[in-house]
Amino acid sequence: VYLVLKQWANAETALSKVSGYSMVNDFASVYDPNNKNNAESIFEVQYLDEPTAGAASNFAYNFLPILNDPGVISGFPSSNTNAYAGWNTPTPEIIAAFESGDKRKDASIGFYTGGGYVNRPYVKKYVHGAKIAPNTNDNWPVYRYAEVLLMLAEAQNEQGKAIALTNLNAVHAHPRTGLSALTTTGQTTLRELIQKERQVELAFENKRWLDLVRTGTAVSVMSAQAAKIKANPQNYYYPTGINPIPASYNITINRLLFPIPQREVRLNPAIVQNPGY
Structure with missing residues (x-):
């Protein structure tokens, strides 16, 4: 919540209290049914x-x-x-x-x-x-310690704290990745690297869309993606001769929020319905 609200100091304080967890040395074993609720797992659906x-x-x-x-x-x-x-x-x-x-x-x-x-x-x-x-x-992974470190790095970077790089590298350069440590110190570049790290570390864990929305990049990223898919649909696994319909992949600002239930709007006239609904 603090990250969504951009309350970076509060986010850092809350995330710094997370303890008792560690990253698993073998990435595949994080998801292994024989290794459920492992040292890295904070919350997973059982x-x-x-x-x-x-x-x-x-x-x-x-x-x-x-x-x-x-x-x-x-x-x-x-x-x-x-x-x-x-x-x-x-x-x-x-x-x-x-x-x-x-x-x-x-x-x-x-x-x-x-x-x-x-x-x-x-x-x-x-x-x-x-x-x-x-x-x-x-089991379905909801929160892992690796994500805590990346959220902590994000909160610290937005406050201009150099320790953000240390926490980013705790994930990026962990022995299980086989990668070297990053050395970037610029806030803007580091911001991009943190989001990229989230993209690969948390791939297919239902995090990416929420990251795009909260960072204000959903429309631009998805619009660019839509253009590539429509220009070369076969590169995106469409059968030869089959193309996406024109209305597909059109992400606008009106699609970033769910509608407020109409019942709640009727009960409280002060509530303004989200745009597009």
Whole structure:
């Protein structure tokens, strides 16, 4: 909340109180069902590997392409043709966002290289198979200590504090990444590097859109992305001859906030409905 409100000092104070956690040395193991609630995990949604209890997860299927046989990728024992599949394919931009040599890339994004299929990159973080489809044993990560360090770096950088670089490098140059420490000290450049680090470290954890909105860059970033998709749809996995409709990918300022429930507006005339609704 403090980051959204740009109350940087309050954010730093709150984040500095987080203790008792540490970063896991192997990035892939952060998401391993055999390593749930590990030293890095602050809060994760709990699921059980017990299909008869109705407490298993199945979101891994949403991160796979639409397939007749997901087993070619992950050992999943059934098809993946549900309506939610295929909408989380890693874009060329997120693939390129990982620096050369960044070991997190291999743990985050997979590439099927076998034959008999149209090959697509896929989200690998949550691919651990399923004993009985569509039940999986993956917990959902909500907050990790790595994100605390990046939020702390952001709050400190916005106050012009040099220690921001130290906290950024605690994530960027951690042994699990295989990357060298950053040396940038300029506030503007460091701000961009912190956001880029969030993009790759927290990829596919439902953080990116919220980051774009709170930093005021959602419209510009998504508009540029929309232009690239419409100009070269096949680069973004559209079948040959199929193009996005003109109204798609049009992100405006009116789409950055949800509408206030009309019931609340009627109950309190002082409430002004969000733009566009």
